[in-house]
Amino acid sequence: MAGLLIAGTTSDAGKSTVTAGLCRAFARRGVRVAPFKAQNMSNNSMVVRAADGTLGEIGRAQWIQARAARAIPEPAMNPVLLKPGSDIGTHAVVMGQPAGTVSSANWRADRAPWAAIAHEAFDDLSGRYDVVIAEGAGSPTEINLRDSDYVNMGLAQHASLPTVVVGDIDRGGVFAALYGTLALLDAADQALVTGFIINKFRGDASLLAPGLDSLEQLTRRRVYGVLPWHPQVWLDSEDTLDVPAASADAETATRRVAVIRLPRISNFTDVDALRLEPGLDVHFASSPAGLADADLVVIPGSRATVADLAWLRQRGLDRAIVRHADDGGAVLGICGGYQMLGALISDPAGVESPTQQVAGLGLLDVRTQFGADKTLSLCHGTALDAPVEGYEIHHGRVDVSDGEPFPGGVRQGRVIGTLWHGLFESDAFRAAFLRDVLGARPSDVSFADARERRLDLLADLVEKYLPVDDLLQLARDGAPDGLRAVPPARS
Incomplete structure (x- = not known):
């Protein structure tokens, strides 16, 4: 099996980015490469089609990594997807399909069967691609979970994967984090860790040289390189840690878009395309003040949905949204946000909430009922005289009583609801929406081209600052023999 495990000192260290x-750098060399993440915890997901035509759901990060690899995204690239619904309960998706709920109290027992499924998916990809680049989850030194791990060193041991650890220098303490990550592993796991990458460095890299030399001497492992922080590096994120505060050109914007930062927000990348429009300030808001000047x-x-609707009410955001609509402002609800805009939400089976029935905001004449069956679909249509595409991922069935049809939903004046994610990635539709709803002049930005340019920029940085050919050879040859354990190794 040819492959690498890209592990990290923490969540959001840069594993997905690296x-x-x-993936793109290897693909440029004509290598058939696939991304993989055995278990992802994210509410940002994407609908993909399996080889047999079945639709499934994977983490958005693995979807964009597949695009970087110029591969077709599929469920095997993210065999286990966990979607947190509360602090103690998580919805599970296995090989693209719903698989019940996992509780924190039964964490080990609930996830035990997934190790074999995940490793089988990795082996399947390995048989069809030249190289598989696996992304770890969190940190490989979550030693309280090591006995049941199949995502980090558990996967590395399964497939004898050489492992590279990424550390984010922006967080501070990167040398301690890198050394500590290695030192807390047992000797067998340390034998697969071949070196390190430092991410998001700002300034003169020569200032790091003494620290890099010391780290290599202490660990007898290579620092493969230092990736700089770059303002234009952007990927479809899996983690709300990456939710941006505001658009870069907020001060010169002529229209303002406020996105409610829900505690359990999902698919927040739906607004990424809007952020590319030079005349828009797209910012995330968690209080009524954040909506004050929004168009x-x-x-x-x-x-x-029900819990986040209660959160809106606790913060007074429900009243602020209704006032905004009453004053003639535009409101768009996407999926769960659409359901909140309706008259009533029912969940008699407790699919998402123990609350069986709750009133919505009453801005749209629709009613939602949750059921056990999940809808997954890839959607195509026309709206505002423009072609539009999207995808659906939801348990709620929305019944519409009144309003003008809108893709995946309904429109009543300047209040719009849709079950379709990804609407704004359709350039012609986005332009028509901005003209019709906001009276704004759209740009000629192509979102697909912008995404490709960002992937190529990322690959250019990787090519410049990392030894790509050495890492490709490492993936093919495996970890070298004789990598010594460093104290205080666990035994």
Whole structure:
């Protein structure tokens, strides 16, 4: 099996970014490369089609990594996807399909069967691709979970994967984090860790040289390189840690879009395309003050619609949204946000919430009922005289009583609801929406081209600052023999 495990000192250290960059760099060399993440915890997901035509759901990060690899995204690239619905309960998706709920109290027992499924998916990809680049989850030194791990060193041991650890220098303490990550592993796991990458460095890299030399001497492992922080590096994120505060050109914007930052927000990348429009300030808001000067308020998707609706009410955001609409402002609800805009939400089976029935915001004449069956679809249509595409991921069935048809939903004046994610990635539709709803002049930005340019930029940085050919050879040859354990190794 040819492959690498890209591990990290923490969540959001840069594992997804490095994996995507290497996928594109390897693909440029004519290598058939696939991304993989055995278990992802994210509410940002994408609908993909399996080889047999079945639709499934994977983490958005693995979808964009597949695009970087110029491969077709499929469920095997993210065999286990966990979607947090509360602090103690998580919805599971296995090989693209719903697989019940996992509780924190039964964490080990609930996830035990998934190790074999995940490793089988990795082996399947390995048989069809030249190289598989696996992204770890969190940190490989979550030693309280090592006995049941199949995502980090458990996967590395299964497939004898050489492992590279990424550390984010922006967080501070990167040398301690890298050394500590290695030192807390047992000797067998340390034998697969071949070296390190430092991510998001700002300034003169020569200032790091003494620290890099010391780290290599202490660990007898290579620092493969230092990736700089770059303002234009952007990927479809899996983690709300990456939710941006505001658009870069906020001060010169002529229209303002406020996106409600729900606690259990899902598919927040739905507004990424809007962020590319030079005349828009797209910012995330969690209080009524954040909506004060907005032209458009967006209520995004939610993994726990009823709970997030209660959060809106606790903060007074429900009243602020209704006032905004009453004053003639535009409101867009996407998926769970659409359901919140309706008259009533029912969940008699407790699919998302123990609350069986709750009143919505009453801005749209629709009613939602949750059921056990999940809808997954890839959608195509026409709206505002423009072609539009999207995808659906939801348990709620929405019944519409009144309003003008809109893709995946309904429109009543300047209040719009849709079950379709990804609408704004359709350039012609986005332009028509901005003209019709906001009276704004759209740009000629192509979102697909912008995404490709960002992937190529990332690959260019990886090519410049990392030894790509050495890492490709490492993936093919495996970890070298004789990598010594460093104290205080666990035994």
